[in-house]
Amino acid sequence: MITLAALITPMLIASEPMAITIDEIQTKYSHDQQTVVSLNDTPVYMTVNGTQTFDGGGRPFDSDID
């Protein structure tokens, strides 16, 4: 019998975190602008789609495949 574990796909929802990690792009949420702002020149890539992102410590930051 094939167990549930064997049927679960080996890939995570996103095969890897979004292209740039939080620490690398040095983002900060701005309560004044009410959006995330980048503190350096690197553009900010945010979750707009079904994906899972991770914080700098590798912990899941959100979970949404819908």
Added chain:
Amino acid sequence: MLLLFTGSLDGTSDRLIQELGHRTFRFNYNLCKEYHLEFTPDYWEISNPAGHSINSNTVTSAFWWKAFNSYLMDEEPFIVEEAKYIFRELYHWCRIRGLVKGNPPDFHNHMGKMNILNLAANYFQIPQTLISFQLAGVDKLAGKEVVAKSLTSGLTTTNKALFTTEVKTETLHPDFPWYLQEKINSDADITVFLCDDKQFAFSRSRANLKGLDWRKEQDFEMTVQEWFMFDLTPEQTSAIANFAKDLKVDWGRLDLMTNKDYLVFLEFNANGQWVFLDYTGEIGLVKTVANYLLPTL
């Protein structure tokens, strides 16, 4: 003013804020400690560290967008549950007064996949579908190609997801709860985004799909357009409108497939993602949604 219940890293919320500006107050669950909140039986007020505020007199609409998808980092479970309770209570304060737009975050706790399929059968073809304990009823899928799906879209403790997976029913373990469906062979995935009385239909070719589930093969870099808008027939538009009316929704995303000239209904996502359908903004979905959430006077 719109009260937006969300998380600070949500890109969809960023886009809505870019459109709505300070006509929206963004209440981020994962940053809840940074806000000042006063909430009494008669009154509430929230302010953020920059001095923006909203209260029970100034709120005119409310929208829950993936607030609990973000985590309260490094907080013990009791604190997490207390914070969640407060967010839900504030949301329901707005709901009781008829201010909420979209669907509540727990919509599918009260109207899940099977009940929605039952309703959808009035308007669309639906695949043969089974939820089973101990594989009861699986004989009804005999002779069909079958896929297993997740009911919850949840993750395992090892952060794995069950995407649509073709299975042989005789190999399934009876001790697990199974959500099984007749496999639909289709040239394209169809998704229809509902926003107020508008329907935005998109098609994604399955020609280059390696597996069965497009969610597993998304281009997160958004370098290649995957979804293409198309016009529904009047009959399809009417079917979708009547389905939405029966379900009492004006927001969400229907997932379908095509079977020759027919739409085959797969599921309805009450709080499904939608920005990916118009990442470049050409169609104007963000503007449409912004106007739905907070109509321009």
